[in-house]
Amino acid sequence: MKTIYTYEAKRQELIRRLRKIEGQVKGIARMIEEGQYCLDILIQVAATRAALHKVGMMVLEGHVHGCVTRAVSEGAGDEVIDELMKVIEKYTKG
Amino acid sequence: MKTIYTYEAKRQELIRRLRKIEGQVKGIARMIEEGQYCLDILIQVAATRAALHKVGMMVLEGHVHGCVTRAVSEGAGDEVIDELMKVIEKYTKG
Amino acid sequence: MKTIYTYEAKRQELIRRLRKIEGQVKGIARMIEEGQYCLDILIQVAATRAALHKVGMMVLEGHVHGCVTRAVSEGAGDEVIDELMKVIEKYTKG
Amino acid sequence: MKTIYTYEAKRQELIRRLRKIEGQVKGIARMIEEGQYCLDILIQVAATRAALHKVGMMVLEGHVHGCVTRAVSEGAGDEVIDELMKVIEKYTKG
Numbered sequence: 435m436k437t438i439y440t441y442e443a444k445r446q447e448l449i450r451r452l453r454k455i456e457g458q459v460k461g462i463a464r465m466i467e468e469g470q471y472c473l474d475i476l477i478q479v480a481a482t483r484a485a486l487h488k489v490g491m492m493v494l495e496g497h498v499h500g501c502v503t504r505a506v507s508e509g510a511g512d513e514v515i516d517e518l519m520k521v522i523e524k525y526t527k528g
Numbered sequence: 529m530k531t532i533y534t535y536e537a538k539r540q541e542l543i544r545r546l547r548k549i550e551g552q553v554k555g556i557a558r559m560i561e562e563g564q565y566c567l568d569i570l571i572q573v574a575a576t577r578a579a580l581h582k583v584g585m586m587v588l589e590g591h592v593h594g595c596v597t598r599a600v601s602e603g604a605g606d607e608v609i610d611e612l613m614k615v616i617e618k619y620t621k622g
Numbered sequence: 623m624k625t626i627y628t629y630e631a632k633r634q635e636l637i638r639r640l641r642k643i644e645g646q647v648k649g650i651a652r653m654i655e656e657g658q659y660c661l662d663i664l665i666q667v668a669a670t671r672a673a674l675h676k677v678g679m680m681v682l683e684g685h686v687h688g689c690v691t692r693a694v695s696e697g698a699g700d701e702v703i704d705e706l707m708k709v710i711e712k713y714t715k716g
Numbered sequence: 717m718k719t720i721y722t723y724e725a726k727r728q729e730l731i732r733r734l735r736k737i738e739g740q741v742k743g744i745a746r747m748i749e750e751g752q753y754c755l756d757i758l759i760q761v762a763a764t765r766a767a768l769h770k771v772g773m774m775v776l777e778g779h780v781h782g783c784v785t786r787a788v789s790e791g792a793g794d795e796v797i798d799e800l801m802k803v804i805e806k807y808t809k810g
Contacts (some may be wrong), residue, residue: 441569445560452557456550462583463546466539472591473615475535479584480619483577487808489556490573495801497566498784499794506788512781519777521567525574526769526808581714589707592690593700600694606687613683620675620714629757633748640745644738650771651734654727660779661803663723667772668807671765677744678761685754709755713762 441496451489458482490525535590545583552576584619629684639677646670678713723778733771740764772807 441448459482465475497518505514535542553576559569591612599608629636647670653663685706693702723730741764747757779800787796 441560441566442563448560449557452553452560456553456557459546459550459553459580463543463550466535466542466546466587469536472535472587472595473611475587476584476591476615476619479580479587480615483580483584486553486573486577486580490570490577491801491805491808493560493566493569493573494804495797497570498797498801501566502780502784503788503793503797506785506793511785511788515777515780515785517567519773519780521570521574522776522804523773525570526773585707585711585714588710589703592703592707596686596690597694597699597703600691600699605691605694609683609686609691613679613686616682616710617679620679629748629754630751636748637745640741640748644741644745647734647738647741647768651731651738654723654730654734654775657724660723660775660783661799663775664772664779664803664807667768667775668803671768671772674741674761674765674768678758678765681748681754681757681761685758689754705755709758709762713758 441493441500444492444496448489448492451485451492455482455485455489458485494522494525535587535594538586538590542583542586545579545586549576549579549583552579588616588619629681629688632680632684636677636680639673639680643670643673643677646673682710682713723775723782726774726778730771730774733767733774737764737767737771740767776804776807 458478462475462478462482465478502511502514502518505511552572556569556572556576559572596605596608596612599605646666650663650666650670653666690699690702690706693699740760744757744760744764747760784793784796784800787793
């Protein structure tokens with residue numbers, strides 16, 4: 435399973451989004467250093483979490499289209515789906 | 529209101545946490561570049577979102593202890609609380 | 623603290639919303655009994671959770687405007703705010 | 717697709733959980749009528765949302781094991797997966 439990277443089609447877009455998120459995290463640190471208003475900072479934290487959520491959903495979509503589809507076709511779907519559900523439950527808790 | 533920074537007591541800890549989060553975001557980009565397994569990436573995304581959530585909660589706590597307490601003492605609590613609730617609703621949606 | 627009910631102004635609206643949510647929960651049970659399509663059920667679960675979230679936010683707003691404002695005015699704000707933050711952290715995990 | 721109910725194996729458990737959730741919603745209404753403490757109510761709202769989330773995850777699991785597996789086997793996986801991802805994105809917003 436380890437060598438299947440089904441988010442490959444979106445790899446460039448994912449990297450680009452993560453670079454932007456890195457910038458957002460740096461921006462939050464700068465706001466705190468400059469002593470900006472708490473609620474403005476909180477709004478930036480929420481925006482950054484939403485951007486990370488979008489990345490997570492893109493990776494998940496790639497996984498289901500790629501790994502899950504392949505595993506089901508090869509008759510090993512149940513195991514992969516159990517693993518998927520555990521990650522989704524964990525993910526939706528965060 | 530703009531010059532009150534009530535998360536100051538935790539400023540160093542917040543900056544430290546944000547530096548770590550920046551590293552986590554870089555790590556996710558690296559995992560994608562290396563073509564690592566989708567669900568391992570998703571677990572890292574969830575961990576990074578949880579770390580950002582902790583930062584958000586620390587900033588919120590500073591805000592309520594600082595700005596809200598001050599505003600209530602000065603008789604201007606309702607306005608500040610309405611603003612706070614809007615941000616919490618927005619935040620809990622993300 | 624136990625006898626302060628600061629969501630009183632919204633009591634009728636809250637009860638009305640909760641009656642509607644009760645109906646939504648019954649509706650989900652019926653959908654399952656009738657064997658309706660999984661994703662349609664999931665959409666109803668999401669809508670019901672969102673409706674409950676709205677109730678939670680209304681109760682929280684009443685609490686901050688009422689109990690927290692009162693406690694701050696009486697000089698006992700910090701304790702009430704610590705308690706509030708613990709509940710918000712718990713709440714935003716769910 | 718409409719006649720496939722893949723959560724059937726768990727139907728009794730789902731109904732039982734939903735009956736309990738119905739009771740929790742009634743309990744929240746009663747707490748509000750009795751004027752109980754706001755944060756105690758909020759904790760009950762959080763518990764009820766978490767219980768609904770568990771129901772949602774069980775339905776989702778049934779869907780992925782059942783409908784998605786079947787659709788992939790029949791070569792119609794992509795469409796079903798696109799639909800699934802839309803619901804998961806919607807669901808994780810609530």
